[in-house]
Amino acid sequence: MKAGLANTYDLKVPRYTSYPTAPHFDEAVDGARYGAWLGGIDPGTPLSLYFHIPFCAEMCWFCGCHTKIVKRYDPVAAYVETLLAEIDLVAAALPGRFAARHLHWGGGSPSMLTGADWRSIMDKLAARFDIAPGARVAVEIDPRTATEDYVKTLAGAGVNRASIGVQDFDADVQAAINRVQPFAVTERVVGWLRAHGIANLNMDLMYGLPHQTVPGVRRMADQAASLEPDRLALFGYAHVPWMKAHQKMIPEDALPDTPQRLSQFEAAAARLGDLGYVAIGLDHFALAGDDLAIALKEGRLRRNFQGYTTDTAPVLLGFGASAIGALPQGYVQNTAPLKDYRRGVERGEFPVARGIALTPEDRLRGEIIDRLMCGLAADLGAIGRRHGADPGHFAAELDALTPLADDGIVTVDGERVTVTAAGRPFTRLVAATFDAYLRKGTARHSKVV
Ligand SMILES: C[S@@+](CC[C@H](N)C(=O)[O-])C[C@H]1O[C@@H](n2cnc3c(N)ncnc32)[C@H](O)[C@@H]1O
Numbered sequence: 001m002k003a004g005l006a007n008t009y010d011l012k013v014p015r016y017t018s019y020p021t022a023p024h025f026d027e028a029v030d031g032a033r034y035g036a037w038l039g040g041i042d043p044g045t046p047l048s049l050y051f052h053i054p055f056c057a058e059m060c061w062f063c064g065c066h067t068k069i070v071k072r073y074d075p076v077a078a079y080v081e082t083l084l085a086e087i088d089l090v091a092a093a094l095p096g097r098f099a100a101r102h103l104h105w106g107g108g109s110p111s112m113l114t115g116a117d118w119r120s121i122m123d124k125l126a127a128r129f130d131i132a133p134g135a136r137v138a139v140e141i142d143p144r145t146a147t148e149d150y151v152k153t154l155a156g157a158g159v160n161r162a163s164i165g166v167q168d169f170d171a172d173v174q175a176a177i178n179r180v181q182p183f184a185v186t187e188r189v190v191g192w193l194r195a196h197g198i199a200n201l202n203m204d205l206m207y208g209l210p211h212q213t214v215p216g217v218r219r220m221a222d223q224a225a226s227l228e229p230d231r232l233a234l235f236g237y238a239h240v241p242w243m244k245a246h247q248k249m250i251p252e253d254a255l256p257d258t259p260q261r262l263s264q265f266e267a268a269a270a271r272l273g274d275l276g277y278v279a280i281g282l283d284h285f286a287l288a289g290d291d292l293a294i295a296l297k298e299g300r301l302r303r304n305f306q307g308y309t310t311d312t313a314p315v316l317l318g319f320g321a322s323a324i325g326a327l328p329q330g331y332v333q334n335t336a337p338l339k340d341y342r343r344g345v346e347r348g349e350f351p352v353a354r355g356i357a358l359t360p361e362d363r364l365r366g367e368i369i370d371r372l373m374c375g376l377a378a379d380l381g382a383i384g385r386r387h388g389a390d391p392g393h394f395a396a397e398l399d400a401l402t403p404l405a406d407d408g409i410v411t412v413d414g415e416r417v418t419v420t421a422a423g424r425p426f427t428r429l430v431a432a433t434f435d436a437y438l439r440k441g442t443a444r445h446s447k448v449v
């Protein structure tokens, strides 16, 4: 039955870290528009800040992130200068001084930055924003390049959460993805982080990678849990070689098929459940006492470009090449090519390439998709009424859910749609039913499972 479901729904749909999703952003939102949006933010609104560091020492063949391999530090140093100037530009466009509650550093690998550059960025932020007491400051870490000195620098800069890239501990899998990272390397970084007071730890794991098997991912879950992270992410490998040419290095004949992917997800998820982790949304797990698990219980769980979060700030400002921001008016994305990013900032302009202004219909559908992706349930009637939608607005979508209900993926009770426990791996498919852009779009996405 499950293999059947995986085959029936072997479709490609977005990951819904936003709605509308990034392939539907366009040039109608430019730097001038972004400037006006920034100027229109209500003073006193709490902010979240995201910083993108698009550099790595070596390319992992599976990587779907915006990153570039550098062998020297010069391009990173030049990038940091641009980042500092962009922080000034954005802060100057805001109507006053704002407090930041969540700061997240991603990439690429923020562990490519020197301690001195970390300090200069943190000094700039302190000069331009009020970093709220108790602010959550999270950094993505590649254990292969992090040193104990680096960890000390992070702790000194106020970092209190680290997200550690692992993927899998198996040597054959690591060889096939060009990411050799023995267990001891990850264990050592975990030890340094804890020793220097960065106690909140997330670990990124993946399934659907070449040579992964069901017993293998169970072992992976055991090894990850033995390091006692409070959170784990279990991402399905998104194989999109038409977008990421280096993924052509992945041996496609060693990739698990869709039913195998589903079995791997379920096996790893079940093992994590046995080990005391609560399932969060589509692909995250957390210990019961962790903020994410508490937010889920209290209905406060949210999803943004970094995945699941407790961050409820209405404004997320993205800094750096390719960074995405979410404002009450809509989404903006910076240009990705480093030279365009630098040129834009040097001219004193926001380096925005594209974005989208939200319509009332986008907000309505966005809330439904957010509820499905976070709480695995949405009350279409209640959400619709809040947005002023007519009764019956989603009649076509409810019809479209019938086969999914027949297959046990969702239950539909009046206008309340709930993803079943067995349907959890298909949550993106349920969310996609409410995506008005998907029907007209031509974007190619990754597999649903
Ligand atoms: C920016 S990386 C994490 C930090 C650091 N660069 C590292 O790899 O250790 C973000 C995470 O995205 C996930 N990821 C990257 N490419 C992916 C893909 N093609 N499909 C699914 N997940 C992917 C990986 O789990 C990775 O750890």
Ligand code: SF4
Pocket: 055, 056, 057, 058, 059, 060, 063, 064, 065, 067, 107, 108, 109, 142, 165
């Ligand atoms: S997975 Fe992380 S370390 Fe590997 S290339 Fe991508 S961003 Fe860099």
